[in-house]
Amino acid sequence: xxxxxxxxxxxxxxxxxxxxxxxxxxxxxxxxxxxxxxxxxxxxxxxxxxxxxxxxxxxxxxxxxxxxxxxxxxxxxxxxxxxxxxxxxxxxxxxxxxxxxxxxxxxxxxxxxxxxxxxxxxxxx
Amino acid sequence: xxxxxxxxxxxxxxxxxxxxxxxxxxxxxxxxxxxxxxxxxxxxxxxxxxxxxxxxxxxxxxxxxxxxxxxxxxxxxxxxxxxxxxxxxxxxxxxxxxxxxxxxxxxx
Numbered sequence: 351x352x353x354x355x356x357x358x359x360x361x362x363x364x365x366x367x368x369x370x371x372x373x374x375x376x377x378x379x380x381x382x383x384x385x386x387x388x389x390x391x392x393x394x395x396x397x398x399x400x401x402x403x404x405x406x407x408x409x410x411x412x413x414x415x416x417x418x419x420x421x422x423x424x425x426x427x428x429x430x431x432x433x434x435x436x437x438x439x440x441x442x443x444x445x446x447x448x449x450x451x452x453x454x455x456x457x458x459x460x461x462x463x464x465x466x467x468x469x470x471x472x473x474x475x
Numbered sequence: 476x477x478x479x480x481x482x483x484x485x486x487x488x489x490x491x492x493x494x495x496x497x498x499x500x501x502x503x504x505x506x507x508x509x510x511x512x513x514x515x516x517x518x519x520x521x522x523x524x525x526x527x528x529x530x531x532x533x534x535x536x537x538x539x540x541x542x543x544x545x546x547x548x549x550x551x552x553x554x555x556x557x558x559x560x561x562x563x564x565x566x567x568x569x570x571x572x573x574x575x576x577x578x579x580x581x582x583x
Contacts, residue, residue: 394577395520395563395565397571397572397573410571444520459508459567460525460526460529460531461522461525461565462510462512465519465520465521466519
């Protein structure tokens, strides 16, 4: 059974860089899209962006200037860095797997079917 | 950016009743790439439906999704005690992928 285990610093000061990593256990790393999503306290979900095993990325324009995602296929890991954080970045951050099936003429995508446990990140001076 | 609106905000029902949740998009969702998730407090979301109507693996058949274009519906045919939760929709057809604000289904 595929599991995502995520970790990273939970308390940051304004202007610091958030750094989170998610490891994929029990399943293939290739052939999927790997996403980061966040949820501010008491609010809805926000898609931060995604990356595939080849390193191709797609970021939410609202965060694009501050976001970097990367993969380490040798460790079945993908990572998120968000620079210059402020209190508005306080949220629970989730990693998740997005399924995709390569068919002709275009890939068929599915929703995010496996999620990490979430990491609470608080930005406070 | 596609904005998703969900209604109602809260649905108060009893076990055994039918729940009908609506998700409306500000523009047509490409390829009906619309997903529904269930979330309980302190937990990660759980995928229920992809592609507007395809149940995810292991999801009971009391959950069904329908719709296309800009109007989508999640129906829970008979509520079980574990179904009282928040449900949100997500479109993943156009970047940036966006989520609706959620519908809370609570115990009447």
